[in-house]
Amino acid sequence: MIKGLDQLLKDNFNITIHDKSLLDEAFTQASYVNEHPNEGLKFYERIEFLGDAVMQLVVSEYIYRRYPKLPQGRLTRLRAAMVNEDSFASFARECHFDQYIRLGKGEEKAHARERDSLLCDIFESFIGALYLDQGVEPVVAFANQVIFPKLDEGRFDEFFDHKTELQELAQQNGPVTIAYELLSENGPDNDRAFKVAVKIDGKTLGVGEGHSKKHAEQVAAKQALNKLQQQAR
Amino acid sequence: MIKGLDQLLKDNFNITIHDKSLLDEAFTQASYVNEHPNEGLKFYERIEFLGDAVMQLVVSEYIYRRYPKLPQGRLTRLRAAMVNEDSFASFARECHFDQYIRLGKGEEKAHARERDSLLCDIFESFIGALYLDQGVEPVVAFANQVIFPKLDEGRFDEFFDHKTELQELAQQNGPVTIAYELLSENGPDNDRAFKVAVKIDGKTLGVGEGHSKKHAEQVAAKQALNKLQQQAR
Incomplete structure (x- = not known):
């Protein structure tokens, strides 16, 4: 189990993932699995595939309901402003997820931990793990805390x-x-x-x-x- | 209300949409709204925006669970083979949705009713209406009837x-x-x-x-x- 991650999620987001193996999978990069071949580990990519789709729906539904007169083209652009590598990487940093990723030694040396693309992936794989563990409602609650307030703070304004x-x-x-x-x-x-x-x-x-x-x-x-x-x- | 659509959904899919205005919206093109300016009609595009995201998640989760060893790249390609204009247009035809779209006269003359892009949109907007009316479970049941059996029938094989x-x-x-x-x-x-x-x-x-x-x-x-x-x- 990844040390401290459980506590971080509990303290900051009141989230307890029951199936710890999902959490391990979501925060483990392939490079780490390759360096520990006999531990039966999984890396985050499949869970991220699912988390990406969950996030798309949760954001889509939120802006669909919040802006009932916004035409489709605008909804699509707003979603693209919210759901992208830049913003997800910054969310991952704000949540301190970067500190808990399991990386191989080479990737660690190459500063993968600071790479936007990896941080975005990990943000999505965390969402995937939360969804698999508890369904969509806790994902919406998490987004209500971490993502949606940023709409009012003007975080996505530069796109508009x-x-x-x-x-x-x-x-x-x-x-x-x-x-x-x-x-x-x-x-x-x-x-x-x-x-x-x-x-x-x-x-x-x-x-x-x-x-x-x-x-x-x-x-x-x-x-x-x-x-x-x-x-x- | 669109004549016969209710009965079609009931007979073929055991679906009853409670909020009929959602169904009307989902099957109405902008051209029809423009020709009936005083009826307070809405066209399908916003609902389609949501339906698209719902379908992405439902398909993603299905293949994620069904193929537990398929790596992410393969999952992505399989999803793209299932979720696209071609396949959704053909699903819309198989469901006879094409017969119930409300079009303006010009679009009707231009054979929009047979156009893949419109049929794909209508399939997604129907999914959006079903989701807004009843949540995700009936969408999964619908996909279990209309989409997922095609995996076993080899419908998506040419992509692989x-x-x-x-x-x-x-x-x-x-x-x-x-x-x-x-x-x-x-x-x-x-x-x-x-x-x-x-x-x-x-x-x-x-x-x-x-x-x-x-x-x-x-x-x-x-x-x-x-x-x-x-x-x-």
Whole structure:
């Protein structure tokens, strides 16, 4: 059994995996198995195959329900922003999963433990182990703690053009007029601050600040988007 | 409500969707919604987004459990052979879903009803509706009736190279010797028949017949694969 992992999961996520062999499998790389040929070990790849599909569904269902007016193309892009190597590797690090991976000596020397692709795999294989042990509900609870709050924190924002998104959402039920209005502009040249309002058919739905007009507009558009999406729920 | 669809689902699959609006949404194309702007209709795309993820998981879990020794790369290829436009379109036709799609007049004239891409979408959106209405279990039951039996019928065989697959599976726990032995060859030149046995470490695990030696070997390999996979279950 992998030392400390059990405790980490219990302490941080209130998760207890009953079948410990699943957990061992999920955190073991092939290189480690090859170095311990007589221990009957398994490596994470098959479980990761399953965990990947579990994660896709859990994220898909969450955003499907949370954004009931978002068209399919936008849902697909949002999911791609959430479910990818970059974000899963960072989730794995935040969960301290990197410290518990069993690697062969060569891989350890090659700094595999810090490699995004491996960390992403391990995040998915952990999800697979949790799913096999307890079904989908604990996976949703884990995602509610680790993944979904990041939507509100703006973690996936860089993947979005909020102005385009606002336009698409606002005009879904017919044409509307969207206007950005500069409310104020001040500060010294090297630290300029802009304040912009976005109005839909004359009604202010969002106000944003930023060091450029463009950034302030994006912030305002995001606020308006959140408002529209909350109304639609 | 779409006429006859309810009865079809009941008669052929013992499925009753309780929320009829989900079923309407799942079988309605955007072109139809555009032609009926005042009826508050929805088209299938969002539900299809969800159905696609549901189907991925259901198929992934099935093959993960059914082939406990199949490595990840093979699982991925098998899933891709099962979950794709071609196969889903043919499932939709077999289920007679094509007859119940609501299309705009232009799309109808353009024979959209026969288009693989649309039929695949509708198959997925039906799965999405079933999932939203009743959760994952009825989707698994539906797949057990419509999709999974096709694995045994050899529907996905063209995607596989059974000889390679057999080699990978047989050697998973160490090196073995795989040999193909020509048992017989007869018939006229334009209708030649070959019979081949495949032996693993000297033990015959499969016999195949075909009009070429290559085809007979593939059939023999497939038989051996089935035997090994059954042993592994």
